[in-house]
Amino acid sequence: MASGRKDDRPGLRACLKALQPGNTLVVWKLDRLGRDLKHLINTVGDLNKQGVGFKVLSGAGAQIDTTTANGRLIFGIFAALAEFEAELIRERTKAGLAAARARGRLGGRPRKMTIETLKMAMAAMADPQIKASEVANRLGITTTTLYAYINGDGSVKEPGQRLLDNVLD
Numbered sequence: 744m745a746s747g748r749k750d751d752r753p754g755l756r757a758c759l760k761a762l763q764p765g766n767t768l769v770v771w772k773l774d775r776l777g778r779d780l781k782h783l784i785n786t787v788g789d790l791n792k793q794g795v796g797f798k799v800l801s802g803a804g805a806q807i808d809t810t811t812a813n814g815r816l817i818f819g820i821f822a823a824l825a826e827f828e829a830e831l832i833r834e835r836t837k838a839g840l841a842a843a844r845a846r847g848r849l850g851g852r853p854r855k856m857t858i859e860t861l862k863m864a865m866a867a868m869a870d871p872q873i874k875a876s877e878v879a880n881r882l883g884i885t886t887t888t889l890y891a892y893i894n895g896d897g898s899v900k901e902p903g904q905r906l907l908d909n910v911l912d
Contacts, residue, residue, distance in 0.1 A: 759786070764794030767810065772802035773821050780826035787818060855884045856892050861903055864889055869897030 755776075762768060768790060770776050777783050787797050787809055796810035797818070807821060808814035843850060856864075860882050867878045868889075875895065879886045892903035899907065 759789070762790070762793065762795045767796035767798050769798045769800060771800050773799050773807065774802070774825050777825075779829065780822050783822040783825065784819075787822075855888055856903075856906065858906060860884065861892055861899075861906055865893055865897045865899060865903075867897070868893055868895065871896075 758768070773783070776786060790797050791809065796808065798809070798814075799807040799821075806814065807818045809818055840850065864878055864882055864884075867873055867881075868875065875886050875889055879889045882889070891900070892906070893899055
């Protein structure tokens with residue numbers, strides 16, 4: 744149940760480890776093994792070195808059977824197409840994000856630390872009697888977020904200064 748984009752998948756690792764010479768690894772579709780050409784070629788190359796075949800049951804790569812010369816040729820073609828498709832998806836995603844930014848949309852999770860929260864945190868942390876966990880709890884942030892923006896004495900750190908500078912611009 745892991746993405747085909749990731750090279751390191753526990754289920755795939757266990758499957759590849761269990762294969763013996765003379766076995767054939769059968770996948771439903773080529774992109775289930777991986778979408779990156781380098782990973783696909785390395786994986787199938789490792790299988791060949793172990794004497795293990797590779798076969799795709801359906802989809803664009805249904806003719807792939809690396810136990811034959813024709814299958815190896817078709818594997819190379821479809822592996823390149825799978826990488827091409829993934830690259831197109833990445834390009835479209837980047838273009839969409841750039842268009843959204845041009846319209847003023849930043850995307851991502853909203854920041855918990857606002858100017859007002861930062862100023863309150865700085866004032867509260869200047870008091871040596873108060874605990875950082877209490878300040879963070881009252882402001883609705885984590886202590887990690889608190890310490891990312893200010894020091895224990897209430898002085899501002901570089902990310903906090905950037906937040907303050909953005910308001911002044």
